[in-house]
Amino acid sequence: MLHSIRTQILSVVSAILIFNPVISAQESPLIHMCGHEIHMSQMETRYPGYKDQCDKVFGLAKQLGLKSRNNDIYRIPVVVHIVWNNEEENLHDSLIINQIEVLNQDFRLNNPDKNNIREIFKQRQSDAGIEFELIEIKRVQTAATFTPFLITLPDEVKQSAAGGSDASNTAFALNIWVCKIQEVPFLGAQILGYAYPPADLPHWPAGVSASSPELDGVVIDFRCFGRNNPLGSLLPAGLSISPQGRTTTHEVGHYLGLRHIWGDGSIFGGSSCSADDGVEDTPNQGRQSNNDCVTDQNTCDEELNDELDMIENYMDYSDQACQNAFTIGQIEIMRGVLEGPRNGLLELNTSTSSVNNEFALNIYPNPVRNSLQIHYQGDFEITELKVYNHLGKEMLTLKSAPFEQENITLALADWNPGLYILKATNKLNMQLSVKFIKI
Numbered sequence: 127m128l129h130s131i132r133t134q135i136l137s138v139v140s141a142i143l144i145f146n147p148v149i150s151a152q153e154s155p156l157i158h159m160c161g162h163e164i165h166m167s168q169m170e171t172r173y174p175g176y177k178d179q180c181d182k183v184f185g186l187a188k189q190l191g192l193k194s195r196n197n198d199i200y201r202i203p204v205v206v207h208i209v210w211n212n213e214e215e216n217l218h219d220s221l222i223i224n225q226i227e228v229l230n231q232d233f234r235l236n237n238p239d240k241n242n243i244r245e246i247f248k249q250r251q252s253d254a255g256i257e258f259e260l261i262e263i264k265r266v267q268t269a270a271t272f273t274p275f276l277i278t279l280p281d282e283v284k285q286s287a288a289g290g291s292d293a294s295n296t297a298f299a300l301n302i303w304v305c306k307i308q309e310v311p312f313l314g315a316q317i318l319g320y321a322y323p324p325a326d327l328p329h330w331p332a333g334v335s336a337s338s339p340e341l342d343g344v345v346i347d348f349r350c351f352g353r354n355n356p357l358g359s360l361l362p363a364g365l366s367i368s369p370q371g372r373t374t375t376h377e378v379g380h381y382l383g384l385r386h387i388w389g390d391g392s393i394f395g396g397s398s399c400s401a402d403d404g405v406e407d408t409p410n411q412g413r414q415s416n417n418d419c420v421t422d423q424n425t426c427d428e429e430l431n432d433e434l435d436m437i438e439n440y441m442d443y444s445d446q447a448c449q450n451a452f453t454i455g456q457i458e459i460m461r462g463v464l465e466g467p468r469n470g471l472l473e474l475n476t477s478t479s480s481v482n483n484e485f486a487l488n489i490y491p492n493p494v495r496n497s498l499q500i501h502y503q504g505d506f507e508i509t510e511l512k513v514y515n516h517l518g519k520e521m522l523t524l525k526s527a528p529f530e531q532e533n534i535t536l537a538l539a540d541w542n543p544g545l546y547i548l549k550a551t552n553k554l555n556m557q558l559s560v561k562f563i564k565i
């Protein structure tokens with residue numbers, strides 16, 4: 127099995143090397159790629175049935191997304207792990223914040239370049255209504271290096287015992303690991319990032335082993351994290367990429383269920399117009415773009431309603447400076463994933479409780495690591511605050527005095543990780559309660 131996949135990969139790669147004009151240039155440049163196909167092959171080998179399961183989840187998400195069509199803004203808590211070996215890999219906070227901003231722009235259609243989309247695709251470009259909230263930055267210095275191979279990805283970065291950084295609860299937060307991803311040996315390829323797609327782990331079909339929830343999330347090369355990252359110049363020579371923070375946009379797209387726009391019918395997305403991305407409003411595309419902006423690219427010449435390739439799409443490999451859009455169909459899938467298989471990400475960030483829409487209690491951030499901000503709106507006038515653990519045991523009680531002001535802070539750094547319930551009572555004995563996760 128391993129051998130046959132390796133042979134298959136090698137034959138596809140050699141096909142790319144021979145037929146791809148960019149790759150056959152004299153200075154033997156590298157292929158840049160995301161690790162999606164390697165991930166799918168690796169998981170299918172370890173857990174036969176994995177691809178089918180992902181397809182099922184995709185179908186489910188599509189149905190859910192079509193059905194709901196609400197306008198709620200979904201907020202995803204994000205934990206960023208900076209796993210660094212050389213000092214330059216220990217990215218400054220500003221780059222991390224910048225990357226979260228790029229995600230928030232791209233997923234809310236607030237990106238400054240949104241109007242660069244060609245007129246033919248304008249009507250399909252939309253606001254995903256998904257936002258990202260940075261709740262924690264974990265920094266781990268390591269002596270380990272992270273090298274993908276032909277059919278494996280460097281998931282050691284997600285494990286403290288292997289020189290990486292253990293995930294924070296992946297059911298409640300998007301974990302993003304940032305590290306130096308080494309070149310793929312013998313392949314002449316640099317993986318810029320990869321993601322685990324939603325696979326609906328608790329409902330795995332009989333006979334199929336579940337993958338590990340502690341590995342769920344996204345990995346991004348440190349040179350591609352953030353917009354205008356000056357470290358982009360450290361990418362291997364021959365890789366003419368100017369990262370605009372959209373490696374992460376692309377990988378989060380995978381994490382929320384999207385496939386490459388040209389379809390994932392074959393390893394490395396070999397040219398094919400029969401395998402598509404399962405999304406109706408993205409044009410059929412035969413192969414990936416080559417980090418370029420070819421506006422007349424048309425890889426599938428179809429008899430009926432032929433369209434140009436949508437190189438503006440985040441799920442292509444076009445130049446990141448040309449990308450500016452998710453389509454309505456892609457957005458329905460991502461929102462369906464958030465309402466279905468990844469609904470844990472939303473479960474706790476509706477951290478508001480209200481009475482008669484008059485009084486409201488908000489907490490922030492959630493999940494929380496160190497200090498929890500409590501804010502109440504309206505004339506609620508809290509007289510007592512209690513925190514219970516998931517077993518109903520009282521963990522903390524605070525009486526009236528500290529509540530003169532509208533903002534209260536609880537120091538939770540020493541608390542055990544887990545689910546807690548905060549209950550606030552006012553002078554009329556009305557109660558509000560919200561759940562939060564301590565990580």
Ligand SMILES: [Ca+2]
Pocket residue numbers: 402403404405406407408409410
């Ligand atoms: Ca399509």
Ligand SMILES: [Ca+2]
Pocket residue numbers: 388389391397398399400401402410411412413
């Ligand atoms: Ca295709």
Ligand SMILES: [Ca+2]
Pocket residue numbers: 409410424425426427428432433434435
């Ligand atoms: Ca076409």
Ligand SMILES: [Zn+2]
Pocket residue numbers: 160161162376380386
């Ligand atoms: Zn990809």
